[in-house]
Amino acid sequence: MSSLFRRKPIAVEHGDGPVLARTLSWPHLVALGVGAIVGTGILTLIGVGADRAGPAVMLSFVIAGAICACAALAYAEMSTMIPASGSAYTYSYVVLGEVIAWVIGWSLILEYSLVVSTVAVGWSGYASALLTPLGFPVALTNGPELGGIVNLPAVFIIAVVAGLLCLGTRESATLNAMLVAVKLVALIVFVAVALPHFDAANLHPFMPHGFSASVDVDGKERGVMAAAAIIFFAFYGFDAISTAAEETKNPGRDLSIGIIGSMFGCIVIYVGVAVAAVGALSYTRFAGSPEPLALILRDIGRPGFATFLAASAVIALPTVLLGFLFGQSRIFFVMARDGLLPGALAKVSRRGAPVRITLITAGLVAVIAGVMPIDAIAALANAGTLAAFVAVCVCMMVMRRRAPDAHRTFRAPLANVVGTLGVLGCVYLFFSLPFKTQEYFFLWNVAGLVLYFVWGRKRAVVA
Numbered sequence: 001m002s003s004l005f006r007r008k009p010i011a012v013e014h015g016d017g018p019v020l021a022r023t024l025s026w027p028h029l030v031a032l033g034v035g036a037i038v039g040t041g042i043l044t045l046i047g048v049g050a051d052r053a054g055p056a057v058m059l060s061f062v063i064a065g066a067i068c069a070c071a072a073l074a075y076a077e078m079s080t081m082i083p084a085s086g087s088a089y090t091y092s093y094v095v096l097g098e099v100i101a102w103v104i105g106w107s108l109i110l111e112y113s114l115v116v117s118t119v120a121v122g123w124s125g126y127a128s129a130l131l132t133p134l135g136f137p138v139a140l141t142n143g144p145e146l147g148g149i150v151n152l153p154a155v156f157i158i159a160v161v162a163g164l165l166c167l168g169t170r171e172s173a174t175l176n177a178m179l180v181a182v183k184l185v186a187l188i189v190f191v192a193v194a195l196p197h198f199d200a201a202n203l204h205p206f207m208p209h210g211f212s213a214s215v216d217v218d219g220k221e222r223g224v225m226a227a228a229a230i231i232f233f234a235f236y237g238f239d240a241i242s243t244a245a246e247e248t249k250n251p252g253r254d255l256s257i258g259i260i261g262s263m264f265g266c267i268v269i270y271v272g273v274a275v276a277a278v279g280a281l282s283y284t285r286f287a288g289s290p291e292p293l294a295l296i297l298r299d300i301g302r303p304g305f306a307t308f309l310a311a312s313a314v315i316a317l318p319t320v321l322l323g324f325l326f327g328q329s330r331i332f333f334v335m336a337r338d339g340l341l342p343g344a345l346a347k348v349s350r351r352g353a354p355v356r357i358t359l360i361t362a363g364l365v366a367v368i369a370g371v372m373p374i375d376a377i378a379a380l381a382n383a384g385t386l387a388a389f390v391a392v393c394v395c396m397m398v399m400r401r402r403a404p405d406a407h408r409t410f411r412a413p414l415a416n417v418v419g420t421l422g423v424l425g426c427v428y429l430f431f432s433l434p435f436k437t438q439e440y441f442f443l444w445n446v447a448g449l450v451l452y453f454v455w456g457r458k459r460a461v462v463a
Contacts, residue, residue, distance in 0.1 A: 004457075005097030008090070022247055026254035029241050031177035033262025036237030036323025038183055042273050043313050044122035045234055047292035050283040052220070053227035054208040057283070058274045060227035061234070065267040067429065068235040070422035071389040072263040073412040074396040076256040079242040080409035081399065083251035086334035087242040087327065088388035088395075093338070095395040095402075098460060099452070104391045105335050106448035110441070111384030112240075112328030113361070117369035118233070118381055119320045120154035124369075125291050126313040127153045154369035161321040162362035165329070166355045179319045186312030187269060189305060190293055191276045197300045198279035212432075221434050229382060229432035234270060236385050237320070238263045239392075240327035256410035325365070329358040340456035383433060383441035386426040393422035 024032075049057040078091045086093070089105035128141040131153065142148030164175065209222035221229075241258045245251050277292065281299050286292040291313075297306035333354045336345035345357045396412060397419040412418050430438065 004099040006460075007095070007097050008093045022249050024244055024248045024254070025250070026257040028174070028177065029244060029248065029254055029258025030261050031180045032244065032323050032326070033238045033241045033258050034184070034266060035176050035180040035319030036240045036327075037235060037262060037266040038180075038187070038237075038269060038320075042187070042234055042270055043293055043317065044125060044291070045231060046274060046277055047286050047289040047295075049227040049231045050278065050292070051287035052209065052222045052230065053224045054205065054283050055203040055278045056207040056211075056224045057227050057231070058271070058278060059207075060224050060231050061270050061274045063224070063425075064228045064232040064235050064429070065270065067422065067425035068232070068238075068389075069263060069267065070418045070425065071236075071393060072238050072259055073418050074389075074393045074415075074422055075239055075242050076259045076410045077396050077408060077412045077415070078392055078399070079245055079255040079259065080252050081406065083245040083248070083255065084334075085243055085246040085330045087239055087331065088392045089331060090334060091395045092391045095398050096391070098457075099449075100391070102340060102452045102456060103445055103448065104388055105331060105340070106445060106452075107384040107387040107441075108331045109328070109384075110444055111381050111388065112324050112331060113365050113368065114381035114384070115233070115324045116158065116321055116328065116361075116365040117154075119317060119324065120158050120365070120369040121151060123157050123314065123317040123321070124151050124153040126294070126310045126317070127157075129291055129294070129310055130314060150370045152370070155366045157318055157321060158325070158362050158366045158369060161318050161325055162358055165322065165326060165358050176319050176322050179316045182312055183316035183319060184269070186309050186316065187273055190297065190309055191272050193302050193305050194276040194280040194296060194300065197281075198276070200279070202279055202282050221432070223432075225428070225432040229429045232382050232385070232429055235263075235266065236389075237266075237323055239385075239388065240323045243327040243330040252409040260410075325358065325361060328361050328365075329354050332357045332361060337461075339459040339461040340452070380437050380440055383430060383437055384444075386430045387441075389426045390423050393419040393426075 046057065049060055053060050075087075079087075082091055082094055084090050086105075087108065089101055089108055092104045093101035124141060128136070128138075132138060132141070139148045140150060140152040142151055144150075207224060209224075209226075211224045214223055214226075215221060238259045241255060241262065245255060248254050273293070277286070277296055281296045285299060286295045289295045291310060294306040294310045294313075297303070297309060332341065333346050335341045336343055336357070345360070346354070347356045348354050397416055399406065400415050
């Protein structure tokens with residue numbers, strides 16, 4: 001039994017194993033974080049959230065953002081204390097032990113795979129609005145559950161981003177920074193155009209489905225917390241920064257700047273966009289829409305700005321894909337290097353990029369994006385993320401007791417309070433997810449534990 005909880009040393013060494021090239025500085029990390037955070041969540045899932053909470057979706061954004069802020073502080077401390085790739089998986093291996101690390105790593109695989117798929121489907125919603133008038137077949141813009149054959153635009157954009165990542169980390173990060181600027185300009189334009197149309201009448205009734213999550217007559221989870229559990233998807237992305245630790249030139253300084261800077265900046269952006277959206281138009285008009293912000297602009301008589309927003313989304317949403325596909329390939333890479341997955345996956349190119357695992361990951365998520373609807377994917381992705389966030393908050397609190405004097409470039413303020421709030425908030429959000437989502441999450445991890453005992457436990461390399 002003791003081997004189940006064997007731990008890696010804090011100073012993670014890789015021996016003769018493959019090592020990623022250090023090419024990133026803090027501006028790249030901030031852009032990576034903002035690029036991963038600001039995306040489908042605000043451009044698409046605000047419609048899903050409004051359907052569940054009504055105008056109180058604004059409150060859902062605040063709650064989800066506050067919980068993510070606690071997790072971000074824990075990530076910032078742990079990433080500078082253990083500057084190695086692997087994110088929550090590596091921290092759990094060092095602090096909590098191998099079997100816990102496996103569960104978290106397996107949950108991260110679920111998170112990142114489904115996030116990429118969700119964002120690709122969200123991107124397709126905006127791209128399809130531009131392609132359909134040109135004669136592109138509607139059946140090739142939706143999966144079978146939505147009456148189509150396959151979501152071809154979603155598959156296409158995953159292939160493009162995977163190809164970019166294979167070229168090299170620094171090259172893809174530089175392009176990512178430029179596209180992030182396009183996305184932020186688009187959101188600022190939306191707020192500037194929509195806010196003058198703010199009408200307080202659109203906020204009534206403010207909380208039509210109540211606060212706590214409950215099942216409505218149509219069988220759908222509704223309420224402020226049900227919306228927060230889905231909108232939570234809109235805030236994470238900063239954890240992708242921690243997967244870049246091995247590729248960062250000065251991880252002790254740059255990781256905390258990247259994580260905290262991107263997270264708190266995005267909270268301000270999100271709340272501003274949510275207020276402008278629900279104030280400019282009744283939530284019933286855009287609830288559930290695949291392109292809610294563009295729809296709002298058209299309804300308030302600004303079709304030109306709607307087209308600009310849709311075009312900006314098509315151009316800039318791939319930054320989210322890049323951030324999460326980057327993170328997913330690094331999780332796979334580190335687990336393979338540790339022996340928990342086949343070692344052949346832990347191969348790097350001459351540029352120091354894990355090309356093989358990037359292509360395999362892209363193939364997996366392209367299949368998911370091609371056939372599944374966005375709300376089902378996002379809910380299941382959130383379950384994996386919530387598990388990882390709980391683990392990182394617990395790791396931070398355990399290390400404060402186990403090694404209180406260990407070197408920490410960044411120390412989270414009121415660590416026990418922040419960690420406890422992060423854990424309790426994430427657990428509450430998990431149980432606010434649809435029951436079927438919780439069920440699928442547990443089944444995923446049961447399958448993962450079977451794989452661990454059959455393959456990983458005997459081959460793990462703790463060094």
